Amino acid sequence: MDRFQILGGSPLQGEVSVSGAKNAALPILCASLLTAEPLVLSNVPRLRDVSTMKKLLAQMGTRIETVAQQPDGQEQLSLHSDAMTHLQAPYELVKTMRASVLVLGPMLARFGEALVSLPGGCAIGQRPVDQHIKGLAAMGAEIRIEHGYIKAQARRLRGARIVTDMVTVTGTENLMMAAVLAEGTTVIDNAAREPEVVDLARCLVRMGARIEGAGTDRIVIHGVDRLGGAQHAIMADRIEAGTFLCAVAAAGGDVVVCQAQPDMMGATIEKLREAGVLIQEVAQGIRVVASDRPKPMNFRTAPFPGLATDMQAQLMAVAAVATGTSIITETIFENRFMHVQELRRLGADIEVDGHTAVVKGGAGLSGARVMATDLRASAGLVIAALVASGETEIDRIYHLDRGYDRMEQKLCAIGARVSRTTEKA
Numbered sequence: 001m002d003r004f005q006i007l008g009g010s011p012l013q014g015e016v017s018v019s020g021a022k023n024a025a026l027p028i029l030c031a032s033l034l035t036a037e038p039l040v041l042s043n044v045p046r047l048r049d050v051s052t053m054k055k056l057l058a059q060m061g062t063r064i065e066t067v068a069q070q071p072d073g074q075e076q077l078s079l080h081s082d083a084m085t086h087l088q089a090p091y092e093l094v095k096t097m098r099a100s101v102l103v104l105g106p107m108l109a110r111f112g113e114a115l116v117s118l119p120g121g122c123a124i125g126q127r128p129v130d131q132h133i134k135g136l137a138a139m140g141a142e143i144r145i146e147h148g149y150i151k152a153q154a155r156r157l158r159g160a161r162i163v164t165d166m167v168t169v170t171g172t173e174n175l176m177m178a179a180v181l182a183e184g185t186t187v188i189d190n191a192a193r194e195p196e197v198v199d200l201a202r203c204l205v206r207m208g209a210r211i212e213g214a215g216t217d218r219i220v221i222h223g224v225d226r227l228g229g230a231q232h233a234i235m236a237d238r239i240e241a242g243t244f245l246c247a248v249a250a251a252g253g254d255v256v257v258c259q260a261q262p263d264m265m266g267a268t269i270e271k272l273r274e275a276g277v278l279i280q281e282v283a284q285g286i287r288v289v290a291s292d293r294p295k296p297m298n299f300r301t302a303p304f305p306g307l308a309t310d311m312q313a314q315l316m317a318v319a320a321v322a323t324g325t326s327i328i329t330e331t332i333f334e335n336r337f338m339h340v341q342e343l344r345r346l347g348a349d350i351e352v353d354g355h356t357a358v359v360k361g362g363a364g365l366s367g368a369r370v371m372a373t374d375l376r377a378s379a380g381l382v383i384a385a386l387v388a389s390g391e392t393e394i395d396r397i398y399h400l401d402r403g404y405d406r407m408e409q410k411l412c413a414i415g416a417r418v419s420r421t422t423e424k425a
């Protein structure tokens with residue numbers, strides 16, 4: 001199992017580039033199931049979750065080729081789903097990555113059947129997929145849960161009006177991918193407005209889909225008989241970009257985060273400005289300058305355009321070194337404070353009461369051995385370690401590798417002292 005060793009205390013300086021967005025790449029890879037023609041994707045980030053999704057699609061029969069290695073280390077892939085052999089997503093893969101459930105909608109829409117393992121529990125919350133199932137049932141699918149699997153069948157899905165009970169990102173994506181090949185018009189109300197949903201819609205439209213309203217809470221999809229191949233470049237990762245902004249906010253320095261798109265990061269930028277960090281839009285992306293300790297900030301996570309739950313741990317690390325007390329409320333997932341225990345090991349003063357964390361800045365952090373518990377929690381620990389005095393060792397860095405492309409290399413290039421140790425199991 002890999003671990004990071006981080007020597008804290010160096011300010012960050014220079015330029016860092018953001019990779020393609022994990023949460024856009026995963027549904028867009030699944031969109032290749034909707035056509036028998038090749039889908040060519042660029043800016044595909046090198047992440048463990050992307051490898052898992054490629055493995056799942058390949059197991060189902062999709063032929064995946066690397067067309068080119070981009071100069072920035074990312075890949076251009078061609079996915080060709082013309083001869084599918086197994087219309088199934090097995091438990092072994094779904095349990096390692098919940099986003100595997102994104103094959104359900106496209107598989108059912110194109111082939112009229114799908115067998116997808118139900119994801120089990122998750123470290124950050126229960127995360128059921130009832131809204132995905134409810135929406136597909138409203139479109140005429142017959143769905144049974146058998147032996148831990150979702151078994152779905154439909155001759156052809158029919159357009160329907162679907163109102164989801166809560167805003168769900170992958171739920172919206174699954175239903176949108178199902179609706180593009182349904183007969184008639186589907187309306188998804190209370191749809192997720194996340195930029196990754198918009199990027200998926202953009203790719204689907206390139207493939208011939210008719211979609212209106214992506215990016216608003218009502219998406220209207222007019223079904224078509226077939227989709228064709230297309231080329232698409234995955235959008236830049238706003239969470240990776242936000243993580244670098246937080247790293248500079250905490251550790252200090254002057255960094256240009258290239259490819260970062262400020263219009264997709266409004267809530268994070270606003271919070272960091274409140275913390276006294278200078279954030280400027282520049283031609284390459286975003287410049288972030290921090291010379292003093294951050295000021296405290298209060299926030300609640302919320303669906304887009306609110307503050308992303310995927311930024312909560314990183315902002316909490318910034319709050320841990322702020323000059324006063326911050327109040328942070330998590331509203332999306334019920335158990336997303338697991339990084340608190342680990343931040344405390346670094347000397348942070350944090351009290352949790354239900355969904356709210358009270359973070360008292362002031363005390364300096366000092367390096368210790370800590371453990372990564374989930375993807376974004378790991379990023380929060382890395383940020384805290386960059387400021388802590390002495391050395392921090394972060395175990396179970398595989399969580400971080402699910403969603404960050406070569407993070408230690410990117411951080412070292414802007415002056416951090418991070419090294420990876422690989423230990424044979």
Ligand code: UD1
Binds near residue numbers: 098127170
């Ligand atoms: C996606 C993101 C994840 C992010 C999350 C919230 C991907 C691959 N992952 O996860 O990084 O943290 O959005 O922005 O894009 N819910 C139900 N029933 C459902 C679906 C969701 O109760 O059928 C609940 C969840 O338990 C959670 C809330 O709705 O409390 C939001 O979850 P959702 O938006 O679906 O998260 P994901 O799509 O899994």
